[in-house]
């Protein structure tokens with residue numbers, strides 16, 4: 001498998017180098033030179049395969065031998081050891097539940113696969129790997145659990161102070177060992193900018209072996225393709241012949257993975273990129289003007305991203321042709337009031353509690369159905385996080401209906417371990433050098 005930089009199409013690095021570098025020096029993002037189509041027979045018969053079997057076939061197809069089959073099997077069976085069911089709702093739509101992993105968010109797919117791949121590639125006696133990650137809520141917890149105790153790694157998580165939910169904060173800050181947390185007085189975009197700047201800083205790169213666990217790292221994105229294929233497998237078993245995915249979108253890694261899956265031959269009729277008030281992409285799709293803007297805080301905090309990192313990858317997949325992209329991707333934006341009302345409507349119609357991000361994806365389905373009356377495709381909205389991560393959002397009987405999983409109960413009372421920093425690169429750099 002060879003990868004290029006979105007800023008330099010003739011660059012060629014192998015998978016291991018892309019995983020450890022995270023970002024090319026030219027500040028582009030790595031993309032595979034070839035995204036081979038999966039065998040048609042496999043896709044036609046996908047309904048007979050399990051999630052780990054699908055994950056293996058998909059990973060092998062894209063990695064092209066970068067990890068030998070036996071080792072890839074081991075990595076996948078260890079990493080993807082939780083289900084991702086498609087659940088039919090009373091209103092005729094389907095919810096793809098991606099929150100059954102240890103951190104209760106879809107990020108477990110990427111973080112667990114990535115940590116095992118890095119550990120596989122790390123050789124004994126090599127310099128410690130310093131993993132930097134910015135989070136607006138869910139990535140941090142998944143990365144913390146994915147890397148906790150992984151020999152030869154040290155993780156630093158940056159999160160925006162006061163802008164993640166209390167459960168998310170506990171997931172990030174109570175691990176100890178090789179996991180360190182910094183609360184940054186700023187937004188997620190500030191955290192992401194600090195991490196990106198660290199990769200281009202000569203002193204830091206001399207002293208540390210830095211890598212990123214955000215979806216800018218290609219090894220985070222590949223495993224997120226697995227659940228799209230697995231959803232299609234479940235829909236085929238239900239006799240469905242067409243699918244539309246509505247994806248709650250912030251940093252655009254999730255929908256980016258869906259588009260990679262589509263490139264590999266997954267027959268998707270349409271993707272809906274559903275955002276909150278952080279609407280950089282819907283505005284671009286509508287107007288052609290891409291204007292990154294400071295993120296604003298919403299109830300769907302993990303999607304509070306004003307400058308989505310993966311957008312460049314998505315444009316690249318479509319040769320920067322907005323019209324071609326618009327044939328497959330529709331952008332919708334929804335406000336907090338609509339989100340809260342969607343949570344109430346979903347509960348009233350289905351007795352189902354959706355987290356705010358999930359509710360936005362459901363709203364995407366509703367908007368599509370209003371626009372295209374008589375749509376026959378299965379409408380699947382992605383549920384990216386367990387509702388218990390957002391207790392402040394729910395009231396009354398909805399709040400009472402939220403089940404609290406064991407791993408959240410266990411977090412109660414654990415002391416927060418985080419240091420505070422301003423959104424200032426020199427302060428961050430000093431912290432890294434002194435610690």
Ligand SMILES: N[C@@H](CCOP(=O)(O)O)C(=O)O
Pocket residue numbers: 134135136137138139140213214215216250251253254302303309
């Ligand atoms: N929504 C994310 C933001 C970081 O995105 P990533 O997919 O690049 O890790 C979060 O929950 O932290």
